Amino acid sequence: MAQNKVTTLQAINTALHEAMAQDDSILVFGEDVADPEEGGVNGATRGLSTEFGESRVRSTPISEQAIIGAAIGSAMAGMRPVAEIMLMNFSTVAMDMIVNHAAKLRYMSGGQTAVPLTIRVTTGAGFGTAGQHSDYLEAWFAHTAGLKVVTGSTPAETAGLLKACIFDDDPCIFIENLPAYWQKGEAPEPGQTIPLGKARIAREGSDVTVVTYGPQVAVAEAAAEQLAEEKITVEVVDLRTIQPWDRDTVLNAVAKTGRAVVSHEAVRAFGVGAEISSVIHEELFDQLRAPVQRVGAPSTAVPYSKALESAFVPDADKVVAAIRKTLK
C-alpha cells in the first residue's frame, strides 16, 4: 500500500524516471528540461538529465516546431520521445507538426510508420496567467484523427496515464493541469500504468452521472458531496482518455442513472462535452429521464484578473446547478 502523499509534479517526475530507466529509447526534449537549466520550469523533469545523461534529456532552443518536428523524426527512427511544450497555448506554434505530421504519418504511410510520441503540455486557470498561458485546447486535438488525448485527475492517475502514453505506439497529447501540480494525493504504485481508453468510476451513485476529466473530477466529487446531504447520490466518471474515450463505461454509467451532466474547464461551446452529450442522446435517448446538461467555461479567453478568472472556471456550485436541472 502506498502510504505517502505526493504532489502531481512529484508523481510525474517519478513516472518519467521509471519509464526512462525501463527503456533506453525514451528521450526528453523541451525548453529548460535538463538539470543545468533547472530541470523544467516547474521541475517536472528535474534529475532526469543527471541520471540519464544530456544526450537523452535535452534542453532545446525555443523552437516549438523543431521540438515536435525533431521528436517526430526521432520517433520514426526508433526512439520514444517525450516532448515538453511548456504551455498548451504554445502548442499552437507547432500545430502543423502535430496535426499534419504526428497525427497523420501512420495513416499516410499506409501503416508503415508509427509515431510513438508523447507531448506533455501544461495549462489551467488559477494562477492569473491569462489567455495566452492557460487555454484548454483538448477539443482541437480530440477532433484530429490519429491523436490520443489524455489527462489525469490525481497524482497517481497522472503517473499511471503518463507512462501508458510513453509506451503507447501512437502520438499522445498529455495534458497536465498547472494548479494541480502542487496538489497532493496518494503516491502511485511503483511500476503501475493505467491503460488508455479506459474510464474509471471515481465515485458511485445512482441518481445522476457526471462525466468529466482532469481537475474537474475533484470539482464533481465536491458537488456530489454537497448533494449527498440531500440524499442525492451522484456517480462520477473520470474519462482519463479524452480521445478515444471509453463509450462503454460512460454509456453504462448513464444508463444506470438515466441522467447525465458532462463537465470540463474548457469553453463549453464546441467542447468535448458537446460530443459526449450528443452520443449519450443518440445511444440512450429512450432511457434518459432528462436532457443531458453541459458545464464548461463561458465563451471567452481565460481572464487575467483573479476575480474574473475565478468566475470563469466552473466550480462545484455550477455542477450542482446542472445536476439539479436534470432532476427537475
Add this chain to the structure above:
Amino acid sequence: MPRKEIGLESTIDYLSILDTKGKPDKDLEPRIGKELLLDMHRAMVRARRFDEHQLRWQRQGRLGTFAPVIGQEASQIGTVAVLDDQDWMVPAYRQSAAALWRGTPLAGLLLYNAGYNEGGEIPEGQNDLPIAIPVASQIPHAVGIGYALKQEGSGHLAMTYFGDGATSEGDFHEAMNFAGVFNTPTIFVCENNQYAISVPREKQTRAGTLAQKAIAYGIPGIQVDGNDILAVYSAASEAAERARKGDGPTLIECVTYRMAVHTTADDPGKYRTQKEEEQWQKKDPIERFRKYLTARKLLNKKKIESLEEELEKEVKSAWDEAEQRMAELDRHPEVMFDHLYGEMPAYLGTQRKAMTDEDDDANG
C-alpha cells in the same frame, strides 16, 4: 568602447565542374566508378521520362495534381547517390527522382498521384519518409532522425530536400539551428529552382545566396551548380563524409531550374519569360551529363536509344499495374479508417463497419 568589425570565419564556396559542353574541370572532377556514372544517368532519364508521361496522363484526367521533377534531376540524383541503404531520405513533394533511386516503384508513385495513400507505401527496408506537403515541415523531421541515428552511434545520416521558398519558413530556421546545436548527421539539400510557385528567388530573400544562411547557424554551407551532377555529387560526398565522422550537418544549395510547371495546377507562362526558359534549356542537366559520358566513351547513340526504349516499356507497364490496383482499392472505401492508430479504437470499427454495410447495400 570600441566599434569594430567582427571577423566572421565562415565563407561559402560555389562549385561547378562540368561546363555546358559537358567538359570537366580536371582538377575538380570527382572519381566516380563507371557503373555508378551510368546508373546516375539512367536514373535521371528514367525520372524525366516518367514525369513526361505523368504530365500527359494528368492532362487526360487520369492523375491528380503533382509536382514534376523535370530539370532538377542532377540536384536529386547527385545527392541521393551518396546515401547507403541505412541512411534516411526525407523528401518534400518534388523528389520523385530521389525516391525512384531509393527503390520506390513507378507504380507506387502513379498510384499516389492518382490519389491513393497506398501508393505512398515505402518498400520494406527503404529508410525514406513519405512525401511532405506543408512546405519545409519535413526539415525538422530529418534533424530528429539524425539525432536518433547519432544516439544509436550508427554512423548513418539523414538527408532532406526542400526548395528555395522553404528557406523562408520557420521550420527551416528552427531545424538548421537545432541541427547546429545538436551536431546531428543531417544534410540539408536546398533545390533552388528559382521559383516558389510564381515568386522568384530574389523576392524570397535579400541574401545573395541561400547557402550563406548556414553561416548564422554555425554549420558549413556550399552553393553548387545544381545542373552539374559532378559538382552536386562532390558536394554531397563531402557533406556525407562530415556527417559520418560526427562533424555534423551541412547545407547544400543546388542552383537549378524547374523546367516544367510548379505543379499541374499552375501556368509558368504567366510569371516566367520564354527567353529565361530557353537559357536554362541550354543548361539541361541530362544533356550536359550525356556529353560528358559520351566524351568518356561510356555512352553512345545506340546505348541511349536502347535505354529510352526500355524506359518507355517500363513506364507503360507501371501504369497497367497501378490501374489494376486502383480498381481493387475503389471497391473498398472502408480502408479510409485503417492505419489511424496502432490498434483500431472501437468507435472507428463501428464507423468502418457502417461503411462496409452501406456499400454492400448499394451493391445489392
